[in-house]
Structure formats: structure tokens, C-alpha cells
Amino acid sequence: MSQKTRESSITSDRIKVIPRYGSSLKDKLYLPAIYEGVKVTFKHLFTNLNDSNAIDTLEYPEEQPTDITSRYRGLHRLTHRADDSIACVACFMCATACPSNCIFIEATQREDGHDEKMPKSFFIDTLECIFCGYCVEACPCDAIRMDTGIFSLTGNKREDFVLNKEQLLANKGAFGEEVSCARN
Amino acid sequence: MREMIDIIVDSKTYKAQNGSLLIDLLIREKIKVPYFCYHESLGADGNCRMCMVEIEGQKRPQIACDTLIKPNMQVRSNSENICKVRTDILELELINHPVDCPTCDQAGECSLQDFYMDYGLHNTKITIQEKVKHAKHVDLGSNVMLDQERCVLCARCTRFTDKITHTHELGIIGRGDEAKVSTMPGRKLDNPYAMNVVDLCPVGALTSKDFRFHQRVWFLQTSNSVCHGCAKGCNIYIDHNKMKYQDDVIYRFRPRRNDAVNGFFICDEGRLSYKDLQENRQESILLYEEETQENKALQELKNLIENYKEKITLIVDANLFTDEIEALVAFAKSISATLYSPLEIYKDENFKDDMLKSANRAANYKTIENLNINTTLPTKNALVINFNHPLDFEADVQINFTTHKRGKNRLTFPIAAFSENAGHLTNEDSIMQECQKAVFKNNPAPTIVEWLQKVRS
Numbered sequence: 349m350s351q352k353t354r355e356s357s358i359t360s361d362r363i364k365v366i367p368r369y370g371s372s373l374k375d376k377l378y379l380p381a382i383y384e385g386v387k388v389t390f391k392h393l394f395t396n397l398n399d400s401n402a403i404d405t406l407e408y409p410e411e412q413p414t415d416i417t418s419r420y421r422g423l424h425r426l427t428h429r430a431d432d433s434i435a436c437v438a439c440f441m442c443a444t445a446c447p448s449n450c451i452f453i454e455a456t457q458r459e460d461g462h463d464e465k466m467p468k469s470f471f472i473d474t475l476e477c478i479f480c481g482y483c484v485e486a487c488p489c490d491a492i493r494m495d496t497g498i499f500s501l502t503g504n505k506r507e508d509f510v511l512n513k514e515q516l517l518a519n520k521g522a523f524g525e526e527v528s529c530a531r532n
Numbered sequence: 533m534r535e536m537i538d539i540i541v542d543s544k545t546y547k548a549q550n551g552s553l554l555i556d557l558l559i560r561e562k563i564k565v566p567y568f569c570y571h572e573s574l575g576a577d578g579n580c581r582m583c584m585v586e587i588e589g590q591k592r593p594q595i596a597c598d599t600l601i602k603p604n605m606q607v608r609s610n611s612e613n614i615c616k617v618r619t620d621i622l623e624l625e626l627i628n629h630p631v632d633c634p635t636c637d638q639a640g641e642c643s644l645q646d647f648y649m650d651y652g653l654h655n656t657k658i659t660i661q662e663k664v665k666h667a668k669h670v671d672l673g674s675n676v677m678l679d680q681e682r683c684v685l686c687a688r689c690t691r692f693t694d695k696i697t698h699t700h701e702l703g704i705i706g707r708g709d710e711a712k713v714s715t716m717p718g719r720k721l722d723n724p725y726a727m728n729v730v731d732l733c734p735v736g737a738l739t740s741k742d743f744r745f746h747q748r749v750w751f752l753q754t755s756n757s758v759c760h761g762c763a764k765g766c767n768i769y770i771d772h773n774k775m776k777y778q779d780d781v782i783y784r785f786r787p788r789r790n791d792a793v794n795g796f797f798i799c800d801e802g803r804l805s806y807k808d809l810q811e812n813r814q815e816s817i818l819l820y821e822e823e824t825q826e827n828k829a830l831q832e833l834k835n836l837i838e839n840y841k842e843k844i845t846l847i848v849d850a851n852l853f854t855d856e857i858e859a860l861v862a863f864a865k866s867i868s869a870t871l872y873s874p875l876e877i878y879k880d881e882n883f884k885d886d887m888l889k890s891a892n893r894a895a896n897y898k899t900i901e902n903l904n905i906n907t908t909l910p911t912k913n914a915l916v917i918n919f920n921h922p923l924d925f926e927a928d929v930q931i932n933f934t935t936h937k938r939g940k941n942r943l944t945f946p947i948a949a950f951s952e953n954a955g956h957l958t959n960e961d962s963i964m965q966e967c968q969k970a971v972f973k974n975n976p977a978p979t980i981v982e983w984l985q986k987v988r989s
Contacts (some may be wrong), residue, residue, distance in 0.1 A: 437634050438635075439633075439639075440751075441634070444750065455745040457745060463632070464635045465635040465745055488633075
């Protein structure tokens with residue numbers, strides 16, 4: 349079917365027809381496009397040769413990034429209540445929302461008079477985690493956050509990357525707001 | 533039988549019995565109608581006021597659960613006015629509701645949640661900050677936990693203890709916003725069907741202590757099955773889940789409606805029988821109490837069958853599926869063994885009651901009788917091959933095909949329990965019922981039919 353008949357055969361107004369580019373002689377030659385690209389590369393090369401301080405790279409790890417904002421999705425943490433107990437009520441919303449199913453919770457009865465329920469164990473497998481932040485969005489208790497600013501987690505074996513409840517509670521927020529806003 | 537008449541609901545005509553309840557028609561025809569207090573087993577109470585419909589000729593909206601169908605009735609179930617009425621009533625229910633869905637076990641199967649999504653989504657007009665406080669997590673007894681704050685006072689639980697079990701443990705005390713469900717002073721909820729109130733409760737006020745906090749309901753997968761606790765054959769749902777990196781586990785049994793067998797309910801003993809099903813399971817093949825390879829054990833079995841020709845006794849458990857029993861009858865014929873299924877052991881007169889419990893605690897004993905299998909105790913045993921029968925027998929050599937761990941024997945083969953297998957059962961009233969395969973284990977034990985195929989090959 350030619351391009352024209354295909355377009356005319358589409359009747360539904362919900363379908364958007366995208367015009368195809370690249371059929372002109374200039375596009376088919378490729379050389380003008382390659383020239384444009386090489387021009388940009390060389391422009392940067394000469395600018396950087398002139399002034400090496402202006403290069404947009406970090407001497408990591410000696411030099412640490414300074415542009416991590418509060419919206420940056422770093423390593424997870426579990427928040428506390430005002431009395432330092434865990435804010436999480438083990439509702440499984442994060443585990444339900446998680447697209448990579450890397451949150452493993454076991455719930456138990458809570459005895460300290462706050463809510464009825466708390467996590468007995470809470471594991472996040474950060475090797476499976478894709479850091480999408482859905483768990484933070486889903487949490488009705490502001491109990492899980494990704495505001496630690498930690499962007500690098502290292503370990504010697506796979507098990508080191510499975511964070512348990514105590515490790516997650518020990519992570520501190522990098523931007524204040526230590527206590528859960530929803531449960532305190 | 534009363535005459536059938538035409539009735540118009542939302543400008544469609546339906547056939548209904550003259551004088552039957554309007555809500556029954558709406559439920560049967562799957563016309564959306566919200567309700568808390570009505571239940572087909574408990575009848576109309578008319579206290580929740582959620583099932584309002586408009587009836588032509590009536591000035592005000594009427595509750596469908598207490599309206600009898602009359603000739604030439606015209607009903608509107610989803611007009612704008614009715615939806616507004618339902619929203620307003622729902623708002624009343626939610627004034628003092630704690631909205632603690634994150635910690636509530638009912639979340640996911642809660643009528644209040646469902647109706648809020650269907651009719652609510654409103655901005656509340658209530659400006660009072662303090663909600664009325666009641667007792668939370670009260671242990672009522674019989675594995676039932678009560679949260680008085682979540683209660684919508686539909687009185688299904690109290691009507692259950694009044695009308696179904698006639699034990700009258702529960703009542704609603706207090707008036708206005710002080711009204712709450714409670715047991716009578718000094719009494720506990722104590723009857724063999726008590727946990728049915730958990731299923732009856734449309735909200736999270738009554739939850740099962742046994743299931744509580746173990747799993748969120750939206751993770752569970754449901755399969756249709758039949759309880760193996762006694763010969764009644766109550767229909768159940770098996771709720772199970774295979775968590776990531778773990779094995780398939782049953783979390784609860786729930787009653788499944790079957791008006792011919794069990795109605796809406798099951799007994800607590802049957803409901804909790806899922807625990808025994810999973811504990812202490814035989815998982816490996818044992819030869820003289822040592823784990824062994826499958827082909828080695830099968831060779832030993834074949835040798836024994838060869839050596840003890842004409843002197844073999846097969847014992848069949850009366851809880852096996854009909855399909856399995858028939859396969860065993862054929863197998864016994866092929867090796868010329870005698871087949872027994874002693875039924876006396878299953879008799880338990882103390883278990884019997886006049887509701888659902890049967891004194892015959894073998895789910896498929898009817899099939900044993902139908903197939904004319906010898907139900908007496910075998911005498912003079914040389915080689916006994918026991919297919920999951922609870923009794924142990926005096927014999928020169930005993931071989932066990934068993935679901936659960938048991939005493940020392942020459943050979944032990946693990947077999948799949950009924951939840952890990954599909955088949956049919958015939959209950960004591962000769963009703964044949966089907967069980968679906970629910971649980972898919974990581975390392976499934978073969979079924980009896982699979983073992984017999986292996987022995988023959």
C-alpha cells in the first residue's frame with residue numbers, strides 16, 4: 349500500500365498521522381548532517397582547550413556533586429515518628445505499587461499503642477530496584493522516602509544490597525524533615 | 533409458587549416473582565445496588581439505607597431490600613437523584629469511620645471502599661475534627677477481632693448469631709453515635725460457626741485473628757474447592773499466594789455459596805483445616821527412613837510387588853478423589869491385590885451437629901461405598917500398601933503413600949494433598965463436586981495417579 353492510500357484509508361480522527369522526513373536530496377546525501385555534528389564537536393574541543401576550568405565534568409570521587417536537590421531520588425529510608433518509633437504501618441502499598449517487586453514486607457501486630465500494625469521485617473533489594481519512586485508516591489503514611497541524597501551504594505556481595513528495616517531506618521534525610529508528616 | 537410478573541427496572545423489563553424482594557432481583561440481574569445490612573441468608577433488616585431506589589408513584593426513595601415486587605412496578609436504580617441520596621448516606625456512615633484502611637485487613641474487599649469509589653468521592657460537609665472513639669482490636673473469642681470504630685452497624689453479625697446459630701452472643705448496645713457491637717456481658721463469641729461473621733461483615737469491623745496481617749487480600753489468588761473436613765463437602769474458596777522467591781502458601785479458606793450443599797457458611801474447624809494441610813508434610817522419598825532416589829525406591833516397590841504376589845493388600849483413604857480411587861481399583865486388579873478402606877476410623881459422633889457438620893469425617897466415603905470396596909479391617913497382611921489411610925496396619929512389610937509425615941515404614945512416598953491436585957468428590961448426599969487445583973508448589977509431590985503410572989512403566 350502506498351503512503352497516499354494508507355493515509356486516505358485512515359478514517360478515525362483519533363489516529364495522528366506523522367509526516368515522514370528524510371526524502372529530500374540534502375537529507376539523502378548525509379554529508380551536510382555529518383558536517384553539522386562535527387562542527388559542534390570541534391567547537392567544544394577548542395573552547396575547552398582555551399579554558400580547562402569550564403569543563404562540565406567532576407573529579408569524582410575526590411570531588412562530590414553539589415547539585416543534588418530534594419527531588420533527587422536517592423537511596424530509600426524509612427521515616428520515624430516524633431518518639432523515634434517507625435512510621436510504617438505495613439500497609440503494603442509500596443510493595444503493591446513497586447514495578448520491580450523488590451520490596452519484601454512481613455507484617456505483625458504493633459504493641460506500642462500507635463497503630464495496630466507494623467512491619468516485622470522490611471527488605472528492599474536495591475539490585476532489583478529501578479529507583480522509580482513509586483513506593484514514595486504510594487505511601488499513605490509518609491513512611492518511605494528517597495530523600496537521603498545517597499546516589500552510590502557499594503558492597504562486596506549481593507546480600508549487601510538487600511537493605512533491611514534497621515538499615516533503612518538508620519538512613520538520614522539529607523534535606524531536613526526527619527519525622528513523618530502523616531504519622532507522628 | 534407465586535406467579536411471575538413483569539417489572540421494569542431502568543427501562544428494561546425483567547421477570548420476577550410477585551411479592552419477592554426487589555433487592556433479590558437487582559442482585560440476581562447484576563444491577564448495581566449498594567447495601568451493607570441485607571444478606572441473602574439473613575434477610576432484610578433495612579437499617580443501612582444504602583439500597584435506595586426510586587419507584588414510580590412513590591414520593592420518596594425506597595429501600596430495595598424491604599420492598600416487595602408488585603405488578604406494574606417501575607424502578608429507577610441509577611438516576612441522578614438516587615446517586616445523590618446514596619452519596620449522602622455514605623457520608624453519614626463515614627462521619628465517625630476512622631479511615632484506617634492502611635492497617636485494616638478488610639481493605640481490598642471492603643464494601644465501604646467499593647461504595648466510596650462508586651458513589652462517594654465527595655468533599656465532606658462535616659467540619660467536626662474529633663471523631664467518636666470506640667474500642668479497637670477487641671478479642672471477641674473464636675478467632676474474631678472487633679474494631680468498633682470501623683463498624684457501620686449493619687447488624688449482620690448479630691443477626692447471624694440470632695437467626696443462624698441461635699446462640700445470641702452479639703448485640704448492639706448504646707444509641708446514636710455511642711451505638712456499638714459487643715458481646716453480652718461476661719460472654720465470649722463461642723460457637724462452632726463463629727468465624728462466618730468475619731465473612732458477613734461488609735467492613736473491617738470483624739476480622740479473623742487467624743488471617744489478620746498475614747497477607748493483603750489483593751495479592752491472594754482464589755481457587756474453587758471443597759472442604760475435606762467431613763462428608764458434608766462444603767464448598768470453599770482456597771485463597772493462596774506464591775510470594776516472590778517463596779513457595780505457594782494457603783492463607784485461608786472461605787465459604788463458597790452452594791445452596792444445595794452448605795448455603796453460605798462453613799464451620800470453623802473446616803475453615804482452619806488449611807493449617808494441617810500444610811504442616812508436617814512428607815516431602816521426600818524414604819527407604820528404611822533414609823532419603824533415596826526415585827528410581828531406586830520404585831525398583832524396590834516393583835520387586836516387593838513381584839515377591840508378594842497374591843498376598844498384597846491395598847488400603848485406600850476415603851478422603852481421596854474419586855478419580856484416584858478408581859485408578860487404585862484398576863491398579864489393584866492389575867496386580868491382583870485385595871482392596872480395603874476401613875471406614876470405622878472416620879466416625880466421630882462428637883463432631884456431628886444439625887447444621888453442616890457430619891459424623892462421617894471422610895470427604896469421599898460415598899465413593900468407597902459406591903465402588904463396593906471392602907470397608908472392614910484387613911486381616912492376615914503380608915504386604916500392605918497404604919494410600920494415605922490414617923490407620924497403620926500389622927504387616928510383614930508396609931509401604932506408605934502419604935501426604936503427611938508418619939511412623940517408620942519400609943518405603944514412604946510423598947503424594948500431593950487435595951489442594952495440589954484436581955479431582956471429584958461425592959458428598960454424603962450423593963452430590964458430585966469438583967475441586968480445582970489451587971496450589972502450585974515449587975517442588976510438587978506427584979499425585980497418586982502419577983505414581984501409579986510410574987510403577988506401571
